[in-house]
Amino acid sequence: MRTHRSPRDLSNLPYAHHLEPFTREVQRKEVYEWIHIDSQDMDDSDRDMSRFIESAFSSVNFNGGRMQHGRFDTVWMHNVRLLGADLTSTTWLDTECRSSLLAGTQLHGAELQRTVFHQCKLDSVNLRGATLRDVAFIDCSLSDVDFGGATLKRVSFPGTSLEQVDFTKGSLAQVDLREVTALGLASGAEDLRGAIINTRQLLDLAPDLAQHAGLTVKDD
Structure with a gap:
């Protein structure tokens, strides 16, 4: 499993000395x-296929708007709010997202690799068909994610609460759920095939697993 990185400050980024303030409007298809x-x-702008490389976002609000097929490559985000934004089929690589809110965000078909979320809240986020x-x-x-x-594959959730999270028909490999603080599923326990859980979680999931297997459990 991946090693959990500690969150970094802006000044600690290896490319921090290269960063320049950017105040113009982000245009679609630009790098x-x-x-x-x-x-x-x-807010409410079309930034489809825009690409960000070794860049930083802090205290930025995306209220609605589109950035389909965009790319975040070695990007740092802090206190970012993605509210109802459409980031369908975006690519996230070596990206860190800290203390941010994603609500009603569309990430259908997105690809996330070597990406970490620290102390973020994800509410009603659509990651259907995504690859992590x-x-x-x-x-x-x-x-409601x-x-x-x-x-x-190789996804972990240390110290994270899952409530009404749906893994229906997902493909899981080395997905580590042992350190979650709550494991609330909107789908059946059978959809966790390929995940790693602890003994306590297994006991909690046992009734659902028995029902799926067609087992009747009686003690008398």
Whole structure:
């Protein structure tokens, strides 16, 4: 399983000395490198296929708007709010997201690799059909998050609460759930095939697993 990184401050990024303040409007299909977007509202705009490389976002609000097929490559985010934003089929690589809120965010078909979320809240986020590899959700809260049909490999959730999370028809491999603070599923326990759980969690899931297997459990 991946090693859990501690959250980094902006000044600790290896490319911090390259960053330049960026105050212009982000345009679709453009490539942006070494920019720092700070304290901006990026509302209801079309930024499809825009790409960010070794860049930073702090205190940025995405209220609605589109960034389909965009790319975050070695990007740092802090106190970012993605509210109803459409990030369908985006790519996230070596990206860190801290103390941020994703609510009603569309990430259908997204690809996340070597990405970590620290102390983030994900509420009603659509990750159906997404691919997550070497991803960690650390001290986060996930509520009504849909991983239906998604592929998860080497994904961990230390210190994270899962409430009404849906793994229906997902493909799980080395998905570590042992350190979650709550394991609330919207789908059946059988959809956790390929996950790693602890003994206590197994006992909690036993009635659901027995029902799925067609077992009747009686003590008399």
